[in-house]
Amino acid sequence: MSELSVNHLLGIKYLKEKDIQLIFETADHFKEVINRSIKKVPSLRDINIANIFFENSTRTKLSFELAEKRLSADVINFSAGQSSVKKGETLIDTVNNILSMKVDMVVMRHPNPGAGIFLSKHVKAAIINAGDGAHEHPTQALLDSFSIREKFGDVAGKNVVIVGDILHSRVALSNIFALQLLGANVKVCGPKTLIPKHIESLGVTVETNLRKALNWCDVANMLRIQNERLDISYFPTTREYTQQFGVNKALLNSLDKEIVIMHPGPINRGVEITSDVADSKQSIILNQVENGVAIRMAVIYLLAAKIK
Amino acid sequence: MSKKVLLSSKEIKIILHRLACQLLESHLDFTDTVLIGIQPRGKYLADRLAKILRDEYGVKEINLGYLDITFFRDDFRRGEKTLEATKTKIDFLVEDKKVVLIDDVLFTGRSIRAALTAIQSFGRPSEVELLTLIDRRFSRHLPIQPNYRGRQVDAINDEKVQVMWEENDGKDVIYLINK
Numbered sequence: 001m002s003e004l005s006v007n008h009l010l011g012i013k014y015l016k017e018k019d020i021q022l023i024f025e026t027a028d029h030f031k032e033v034i035n036r037s038i039k040k041v042p043s044l045r046d047i048n049i050a051n052i053f054f055e056n057s058t059r060t061k062l063s064f065e066l067a068e069k070r071l072s073a074d075v076i077n078f079s080a081g082q083s084s085v086k087k088g089e090t091l092i093d094t095v096n097n098i099l100s101m102k103v104d105m106v107v108m109r110h111p112n113p114g115a116g117i118f119l120s121k122h123v124k125a126a127i128i129n130a131g132d133g134a135h136e137h138p139t140q141a142l143l144d145s146f147s148i149r150e151k152f153g154d155v156a157g158k159n160v161v162i163v164g165d166i167l168h169s170r171v172a173l174s175n176i177f178a179l180q181l182l183g184a185n186v187k188v189c190g191p192k193t194l195i196p197k198h199i200e201s202l203g204v205t206v207e208t209n210l211r212k213a214l215n216w217c218d219v220a221n222m223l224r225i226q227n228e229r230l231d232i233s234y235f236p237t238t239r240e241y242t243q244q245f246g247v248n249k250a251l252l253n254s255l256d257k258e259i260v261i262m263h264p265g266p267i268n269r270g271v272e273i274t275s276d277v278a279d280s281k282q283s284i285i286l287n288q289v290e291n292g293v294a295i296r297m298a299v300i301y302l303l304a305a306k307i308k
Numbered sequence: 309m310s311k312k313v314l315l316s317s318k319e320i321k322i323i324l325h326r327l328a329c330q331l332l333e334s335h336l337d338f339t340d341t342v343l344i345g346i347q348p349r350g351k352y353l354a355d356r357l358a359k360i361l362r363d364e365y366g367v368k369e370i371n372l373g374y375l376d377i378t379f380f381r382d383d384f385r386r387g388e389k390t391l392e393a394t395k396t397k398i399d400f401l402v403e404d405k406k407v408v409l410i411d412d413v414l415f416t417g418r419s420i421r422a423a424l425t426a427i428q429s430f431g432r433p434s435e436v437e438l439l440t441l442i443d444r445r446f447s448r449h450l451p452i453q454p455n456y457r458g459r460q461v462d463a464i465n466d467e468k469v470q471v472m473w474e475e476n477d478g479k480d481v482i483y484l485i486n487k
Contacts, residue, residue, distance in 0.1 A: 002391075003389070029376065029378075029394075032395075037430070038430075039429075041379035071379075305390035
């Protein structure tokens, strides 16, 4: 097994377990590469990649761009804010115009769920979904699982709780798929209003008591409260949310065992986790960011290998 | 498919000792020299030579590393298969060192070209040499020749040289396979 079963990375849902293992093994090599004094390899010299972001992003965009550059690909960046999209151009037209400049791969973030899937059916390029609305964010889930694997040696059998706004979170859905493929047990925890109905049908359990959830888990993945997506009031006040679902040092210290804290960023310090938790030894938040580059290099490398 | 023994275990042993002596002759105590086995198959040869130098010629310290060249190859996306990487393990800088690249078979020279680029990520060597166990004559695509060679072989392009190592394949033997 040395190639992916897919030609695009649209979501974890379309991957098989062996795809994820292949991505992880490849990322191990790239992690060694990015810790050299010269962090660049010439593999993708003849590949052009367009980063198309219809939604704001810091980490993901930088991480993708760095990954592409370390593979020696040529990169063009496009943000919807300063483009003809504002003038009414359709998604397919925008992308086809970019592709006619001979681009082989498109990394896209879009506010609408399924935008990547739609695009992959209509344009001739490898598509990487860098987040589509509240649907999936596959590279984030891959780097989260990769970080758990790095910390514990294996993902299988680990208990992972995802805390926060599950309803609007693409990170949560991709993480659930990835963790389950790799054999972890997944629980979600948050206010009832922010947990989708019937989420149990995905094979996860629901817990509304944070302390119970933390005592059960090996890893807690703390999601951000996405104020920009909260169109109605899902909880009375941020302060009340923090009291019930925020993790602070006192709570961590009172648990039966030492758990690992993850966060996909950006952190609302003092809301979902306090600063002393984010900066504590138990937190692997910055490792996640470093692993993000290695994972994205692996995904781009493996997908580029399938471009004929 | 016919399979012919090119070198037996005994012949390999003699050649390895000769190569070790040749290395010793030009590098003496190996203080400024590093041996780099090219992954995946050059690793075994590099391990063997380092062991002989240590155990039988009393060289105290040998800098030995393994270099994966996958991401530096020039045939990415040109073959049918995705190129799979192996582990790089170089715990030292090669800055100002004499580097000896070690691989089992020298064929087109393209792997060595990739290794020459890859090694630059670890510094600027003062000198780079090449040691190969089997040198296939008349098959080079690039102007690359070994400084130390075990055995020179005339093989046509359809033929394949297969190097087996005891630690990996059960016994030391080199075959010439005709497809």
